[in-house]
Amino acid sequence: MTLWTAAEAAEATGGCATTDWVVNGVSIDTRTIQPGDMFVALKDVRDGHDFVAQALEKGAGAALVSRIPEGVPDDAPLLIVDDVQTGLEALGQAGRARTGARVVGVTGSVGKTSTKEMLATILETQGKTHASVASYNNHWGVPLTLARMPRDTEFAVIEIGMNHPGEIAPLARQARPHVALVTTVAAVHLEAFESVAGIAEEKAAIFEGLEPGGAAIVNADIQHAEILRQAAQDHGAGIVDFGRQAVDFGLIDVSQGGDSVRASATVRDVTITYEVQSAGTHFAMNALGALAACVEMDVDLDDAIAALRQWSPVKGRGVREVMPLATGGQIELLDDSYNANPTSMEAALDVLAAAQGTRRIAFLGDMKELGAQETAMHASMADVAAMAQIDQVHCIGPLMKALHEALPEGKRGLWSKTSAEMVGHLPDLIQAGDTVLAKGSLSMALAQIVDGLRKMGQGSALDP
Incomplete structure (x- = not known):
């Protein structure tokens, strides 16, 4: 075509x-x-x-x-x-303008890519759906996604990200979403922002691009939810909240069992249950936001819940694999190697802590762009509740040295400057029955750890 x-x-x-x-x-x-x-x-x-x-x-x-x-x-x-960048933006805006698609925009400090994929999975059951590829969410990723949009698209999911102040609003105006979802606001990109409140204000700028009569989906549980609500109100948006403290989509309970989570929630006084085919209670929260957005896109809630069961995480974002070892036995890998910040790191450690392996082993790499408090933030990972259930932590990168030093001696594994250096030690650090987490910022190349573990045996994707 x-x-x-x-x-x-x-x-x-x-x-x-x-x-x-x-x-x-x-x-x-x-x-x-x-x-x-x-x-x-x-x-x-x-x-x-x-x-x-x-x-x-x-x-x-x-x-x-x-x-x-x-x-x-x-x-x-x-x-x-x-100018090529300006030309791409113009092409993207024309691509958006010529389609009658219903558009949902997604941003947030954590979880925007997985939530985008959940939305796409659900909306694909309702009509021809176009979505951002991978994490194409920046100054060229958003217009590229819009320029690629077929003219007969019925639903579109556009991921919008940022590293510095002033980035989200122009991208949101290009996307012109009918529904805009902010997954959460957390201490990410603090090198460029004075506070988490400043990050909240930047995330709230997605509402500047909303179409008239559009809906703002707001996480009610975050510290600065009121900043998001006020911004949505200022732009004339209808506000729908989700979370444990929410009125509209209120999370009641989450239970984790093996490779999935099951949750219950109240949706405008009606109790629902839904399931996500991935370990991690944070996925239940992302899914609730996605369900709220889909209802605002006029998708039947029961249909959305049924379609959500077909979603599973993409490579490097929480994928679980069982990998037989050449020496006998097998390990379970939690591949969360694509990115990291304190919020997502704690969530990943929660998943590891709940695993059923003989030993729970973590390979953790530096978390980038955290500003002046970066050393303290890395050291503080030693104090998260999940750490009590983890047997050994191997640390990678200059910043993770702070965590390595803060860990109790019994949990303190190896420290290396790079993932490449750590790979050579894997055969001595892993044994049959282990559950292993790999997590770090993309530049730390924790994917090398994942690949090294695969080379220790013949891995196969775990079928949910």
């Missing part, structure tokens, strides 16, 4: 098409580009113009550029604009 014609893209961006081309996708990466995609020559670590010739050789249908790159003929299928 044609996504953009040269004429449509030129009109959307104000650019000039060199030939009459059509494309059926949009890509920013020559490593994953598909034949017929438009290649967007963004400037990041390197200038995307350097890869246009390669993209065209791989079958790109066109390239969005600000100049004709070296080695590319004048008659190549190009869309020439003044």
